[in-house]
Amino acid sequence: MASPLFFLCLMLCISYSYQMVLMPLTHTISKTQFNSIHHLLKSTSTRSASRFHRHRQNAVSLPLSPGSDYTLSFNLGSNPSQHITLYMDTGSDIVWFPCAPFECILCEGKPKATKPPNITHSNAVSCQSPACAVAHSSMSPHDLCAIARCPLDAIETSDCSSATCPPFYYAYADGSFIARLYRDTLSMSSLFLKNFTFGCAHTALAEPIGVAGFGRGLLSLPAQLATYSPQLGNRFSYCLVSHSFDGERVRKPSPLIIGRYDGAGESSDFIYTSMLRNPKHPYFYCVGLAGISVGNRTIPAPEMLRRVDGRGNGGVVVDSGTTFTMLPTSLYNSVVAEFDHRVGRVQKRASEVEKKTGLGPCYYLDGLVKVPVVTLHFVGNNSNVVLPRKNYFYEFLDGGDGARRKGKVGCMMLMDGGDVADLSGGPGATLGNYQQQGFEVVYDLEKQRVGFARRQCASLWDNLNSEKS
Helix, strand or coil: CCCHHHHHHHHHCCCCCCCEEEEEEEEECCHHHCCCHHHHHHHHHHHHHHHHHHHCCCCCCCCCCCCCEEEEEEEECCCCCEEEEEEEECCCCCEEEEEEEEEEECCCCCCCCCCCCCCCCCEECECCCHHHHHHCCCCCHHHHHHHCCCCHHHHHCCCCCCCECCCEEEECCCCEEEEEEEEEEEEECCEEEEEEEEEEEEEEECCCCCEEECCCCCCCHHHHHHHHCHHHHCEEEEECCCCCCCCCECCCCEEEEEECCCCCCCCCCCEEEECECCCCCCCCCEECEEEEEECCEEEECCHHHCCECCCCCECEEECCCCCCEEECHHHHHHHHHHHHHHHCCCCEECHHHHHHHCCCCEEECCCCCCCCCEEEEECCCCCEEECCHHHCEEEEEECCECCECCEEEEEECEEECCCHHHCCCCCCEEECHHHHCCEEEEEECCCCEEEEEECCHHHHHHHHHHHHC
């Protein structure tokens, strides 16, 4: 979790006439629950795959996986205010967290919230509130009032405002929770948002920490900020400081920029691609992918990755909550074949490491290793994003075994998402946060586009803070 230094930074970050709020995203790797880097990578790759498949099943998205957990913090209520730390997630659209008393089943060995807040002074949301209908997947207010056991005569006369919103249920790939909706004051930096709506969970299965949803929904954090200031709600960006899985902690915070700062969206170094509307998953940030280059060879993407059809199938989700990029099998195999053709000729394939980590191809590295440049070609004019080497090829020290000495290993950090024809529909691929490191990624809701610009993210944090002082 965040150190006192980060909490102090949070309180000192000042908004520019409410056009911009700067917050630190804290990244922590908890290695205590993993007995090796193989175990950590395997857990992360498995969670990435599970989250991708849940995306395609019209289910609520997963929180960030161990090893890639970016968290943000804010204060809730007043007299006294309570500090809340949550995962930041662009793949979901509601803010929820554990509340006291809180019971979490099968949460042994998982990171836990420092102290679940007490919400006795928060106001329960009425079953007639639009927020209640949103949390219950567009059920009508009358249905919600009936579930809340409002008397029939009160329902008929639309006079059941005192009936509170019934609990709602979220199911994840490996956990779930039940929560109620409440409202209270949220404060971040110098901004105070009254009537902030959030989910309060007293019971959960394998989900001990809450999520700040940044998706395209009415209850997401950006959408609620938009009710206070349109400048804050129509644009946000983050810049993820690069990390490695063999390090305990990234010391520098990753800047989360809510709203607009000078030059943010209009800077010439941003590469933009249009957002695609997804009728089945309306809270996703979907974009089109035209192809992927490995070295000087461009591999065209399947047609379904370029657009989203009327049933919500296709496109690529830009997701802060998935670690590794997931590609459909046909595209993944073509990328791997080209990559292996260039690297496998001089480096020995590390098949045992692939089995242990869930990643591939992996190689035993001998001396200086030349790997081809990987470029993502998004739909649009000049929408080509060149990935830094460390964003797609991870090198680490392998412990070896009885037959082999300890040595350096490198693995490609893209994953096979499966044959999309065999799945139930939904996004065709996911752009994970590991591939987003070292870029400022801007979500421009006003112009319906996503932008990428290479940045020194730690320096960006320092520069924005120095500009405020």
